[in-house]
Amino acid sequence: MRQTRPVWVMPAALLIIGWALGLLQSAAKARQQTDVVSEVVSLPVMPVANAMNWTANCVSDFAYGIFHARSLRQQVRGLEDRLNENQQLPDRITRLEQEITRLRGMLGMAQQTSHKSVYADIVSFWPEEYKIELNVGAKDGVRAGDPVIHSTGLVGQVSLVSSNRCFAILVTHPRFSVGIRVKRTTSQEIGIARGRGDQRMVVEFLTGEADAQAQDAAITAGLTDLYPEGILVGRLIEVWTDHSTGNKGAYLAPAVNFNKIREARVLIR
Amino acid sequence: MIRTVIIAAAYFIIACAADIALSPRMMFGVIRPSFLLTAAICLSAKATYESAAVIGFFQGLLQSAAIGDKRFAEIAAGIAACMLGTRLCSRDLELTPVTAAGVVGICTVLARIIELFVGLPPNPNNIFGWVPATIGIAIYNGLCAVPMYFVMRKVPLTAARA
Incomplete structure (x- = not known):
């Protein structure tokens, strides 16, 4: 007579395997790399995803071209x-x-430090993880920590790298921070901008007398070799004084609309 | 059997690729459809509990490879959602486009709850953003399940429930 297994045995076994594979992924993540399982699993998926991305871009560009042909022609002349x-x-x-x-x-x-740049297509966008995936990787010279920029401003920073793709956290990710400088003729205040896990960043200025106002542009300060000076990070939208420290702070709206961008540049060192 | 596995694998690869490439173009705010989860739940509606667990496992494995993070959370969420899908469809429920949408919506909510507790989001304090996002994703996945239901009817999978 055939014995039937209890229903819970298979899910329990799969959970144990999943847990072990999770440890493997966490270990690779600590080295800022993707693990071998992700690489193998992605092998058949990525060519299909790239083909879908290419097709969707073509259809979208074609439709845009038809409806905006005249203004596009003027832009090309300009x-x-x-x-x-x-x-x-x-x-x-x-x-x-x-x-x-x-x-x-x-x-x-x-x-x-001089930076070279590598152009990349944004393959995917995970808004709840504050993360994007790019189609360039270690073979293109990309390393974890490299800044990712767009023509409209700073996008984020590479966090995980595999041979031919990489993941970058956005400037709004809670783990992201960058030194910024207020860009106004009468003010050059320096502060640190951090992601907070929503649509805004928060800026901590170094003094209580910081001359910063809403609508001021914030650019990278270039205090370290990582980020070159002068990349637009965003605009201040609200400035306040932290009464516990006496320092000024501000909310910052990122310059880049992450929903709209399709390509970016990775600055490699 | 081999044919079933090949068809299921192709189905998963296409769903995962669509999840990576097409979902970001169909977003409303942070509400982004999950084709992979929807496909897995639709697939497990016809399956046994054991098959549903295997389908959920591979759904989680692919999802975590696509995100580059949270493997255990995604696998646990996938297994639970697919087994719930099997359970809901086993209770004399006639599978129509509407019931498929409902089942996918309910299973999506369960998967999101497990993801929240097992694999913490980057900003765990943002619960007021998580709740509407979960409701929105469940509705969106439910809507995606309707055309997927018609596709599934044409797919000659033989993993019929015992």
Whole structure:
């Protein structure tokens, strides 16, 4: 006679296997890498996902092109004109960079770290995890900690890297923080902006007399080699004084609309 | 048997790829449909409890690989949701598009509760954001289950309940 297994045996066994696989993933995450199981599981999925992404982009661009053909044509003409005007800029920038390097050397200051950038498509967006997935990885020179930027501002920071893809936490993730500087003619206040797990960031200024106002732009301060100076992080939306510390603080609305962006740049060191 | 496994694997790969590539384009705020969970629950509606547990396990494994995090939480949530799907569909429930939507909605809520407690979200204090998001995702997944129900009827899976 055939004996039947109790119903709970299979789920219990699978949970134990899941727990062991979870430990494997956590260990890899501690090394800021994706684990081998994720790699294997993603092998058949990612080509299909990339194909779907490409198709969806094509359909969306085609539809946008049909309905905005006239304004797109005007934009192309304007961009062509600006491109012609800016033909000389790269030479000038190179000359100025060489000049800055020479002057910093004469003053005995540390040389600035130069960043190269890698263009990446955003493969997926997980809003509740404050995370995006990009289609570049270790083989493109990406490392954990590299900043991710968009033309509209700072997106986040690479947190996990595999050979051909990576995950980046957004600036709104509670684990994210960056040194910022208020960008106004009469103020250059420095503070630390942190994600808080919702749509806003919070800024802690270093003094109680910080000259910061709502609508001020906040850019990366470039206090460390990690983030170059001058990347737009967002705009202050509310400034207050913390009575326990006496320091000023503010809420910051990120400059990037994470729902809308499709591509980004990873700054590699 | 081999044919069933191959069809189920293809079904999972397409659902997971859609989850990665198409879900972010269909978002309302933070409400993002989970094609993978919906597909797994629809698949387990026809299955035995043991098959449902296996389906839930692979759903969780794929989901955690896609997110790059929370493997145990996703697997536990997947197993529980799929087994609940089997349970709900085993009680003389005639499977129609509407009942499929309801079953997927209920199972999604269970999966979200398990995810909340087993794999803490980045901001666990944001419970006031979590509740409406869960209701929204459950409704969205339920709506996605309707076309998936019609697809499932055409898929020749043979994992019929004993």
